[in-house]
Amino acid sequence: MISKDMATRMSNQLNMELYSAYFYLALSSRAETGSLKGISDWFMAKHFEEQAHAMKIYHYLKDQDVDIQLQAITAPPAEEMSVLQMLEATLEHEREVTKAINDLVDHALTEKDHATNIFLQWFVTEQIEEEATVGEILGRLRLFGDKPEGLLMIDNELGVMAATLAQAGAAGPSIG
Template structure:
């Protein structure tokens, strides 16, 4: 059974993961409009991945005999200045999520909640990958600079994400 402090923190993270999904779906819609379909596809897949992360927290809370408490999800922004602006926000957001996961792990260690620590190890590893992916896209967009043809090539590459 979960301690209340851990249950509350896990519920907060569940809702943060759902917000991440909402944010990336909003970014996908932005890229659909400008139109850069490859960026849009990459972000739509990312939105689904974030929703799946939320469901991992949902399932764990239930399995650990806790109570899931869904709260209001804030509306994300709907436009960005450029693809670079959007992906710098993706990278910053993933860094923020990493901090939240680390704080959860700190709490699980403090509370001697070994089961939650074990579950969180997957997220610790996942965040390394999430930050690396976002950072790589930011770096590529920066290298491209004002060369619009190269940006369309990156759009094409991102559209190949499965």
């Protein structure tokens, strides 16, 4: 059993992961509307990954016998975005998630909550990988700005990455 305070903080993180899933679903939709199928598939794969993150936290809380109070999920931003802006927003969002995870680890350590601390280590590692992947894509995208040649290249690359994720079973049933 974890403390009530820790449970509330972890429930907030569950909400943040669900928001992440919702945010990437919105970006996937926008990319598909812009005929960028590869980018759309990649954001869809991220959507499913974030759902999996949320469920990991959900099951941890249930294992800890927490009576989870689910909260409303904020609507993602509705304004038009270029692909560059989408990737910039993604990196910014992942950095916020990293900060939230680090704050949770800090709190778990303060409470000497070893179980939650160990559970959170997977998320600490995951965030390093997520920021690195998005940073790399963004770096190459910035070389081209939003020029069509660059967009088509990134669209192809992300399409391949999304297909690999789908094959690995990480991207949910509706990809591939």
